[in-house]
Amino acid sequence: MDPAFLIGVVLAFGALVAMITMEGASIEALLIPAPMILVLGSTIGVGIASHTLRDTVVAVKSLGRMVRGPRMTPEAVIPFLVGYAEKARSDGLLSLEQELDSAPDPFTRQALQALADGTDAEDLRLMLDDEVTATTARNRVAAKFFSSLGGYAPTIGIVGTVVSLTHVLEKLDEPDHLGPMIAAAFVATLWGLLSANFIWNPIAGRLNRIGAVELERMMLVTEGTLAIQAGSAPHRLQERLEALSSVKPSAKRTQKAEQSIEDML
Incomplete structure (x- = not known):
């Protein structure tokens, strides 16, 4: 398990709590249920509305993988x-x-099964490339879903603040209560910015990074499997894979994968 996400989120919220404490403010003043429900609930709602139900399911299922980190x-x-x-x-x-x-993983198992079944080189590469493209597409859908939540949250926070300020204007005849009411109105904006930059965008960024690591690993398996089928010597194969792992996938293959994903989406 890669604890980077948990460490980062705890550090971010810890810094926020430290600032609030040093400023002499009250944490309870920020934990107001109404704006939190509006921002978090509406953000998730419009995120679901802007995607298909299948996209939402894929995004939710990716959360476990996001917390665990890359398989290897x-x-x-x-x-x-x-x-x-x-x-x-x-x-x-x-x-x-x-x-x-x-x-070590289902993709490698699939490649080994194809080798044992005697699949020819052209069909083998096509099969593995198709699996790489499909996996990359799923990863991109999940990351895009949470990235969209990060885009919606600040605006929804402003909506919550406007709604609260409208209520404040109805209470102008109660000047003793205006200060706390105005402060509470801006809590929605705070949670919009907070959730976007402390939760949704980090999740999207981490999913993108995990997807990139997974793509590199799958490409190594693809090249290694084809080399095994061609009868490559083990030491030559190791040298080649170590060289490939130290550089990014070729621009041509990356462009091909991205084009295939765009066609699928």
Whole structure:
């Protein structure tokens, strides 16, 4: 598990609490249920309205992966692929079927099964590239959903403040209560900005980063699987994968994947 998200959020809210305490303000004054319900509830509502129900389900399911972090680093899959290459050279591609249960992730398991089934190189690359494109599309949908929440939240906070100020104007004949009422009116704006920059945008950014790590790992598996099928020597395969893991995916392949995703969306 990668605790970066939890550490970052706790640090951000901790700094906010420290500021409030040092200013001599009251934390309870910011925890007003009405504006919090409006901002958080309406933000999620308009986020759902601006996407399909399937997009919402994908985004909600991605929260667990977002908290856990990447399944494994791209470099961690290299020893597995080198081991598969050694086994394939000594016992043949069919023997890789014995490694399915110990595969580090479903994508690698799918690639091994295709090798054991004797899939030809062109069909194998097409199958793996399609899976990479589909996974990248799901990751992008989830990140875009939470990014949209980060865009809506500040505006909805302003809406809440306007509604509260309208109520304040109805109480101009009670000057003793105007100060607290005006202060409470701006709590909605605060929660709009707070939720956008402390919750929604960090979630979107983390999902984008996890998706990039996953894409790099899947591309290493793709290239490694094709090299194993071609009979590449294990030490050559390791050198090549280590070189690939130290650079970003080629612009051509990245552009191709992004174009495919845009067509799907």
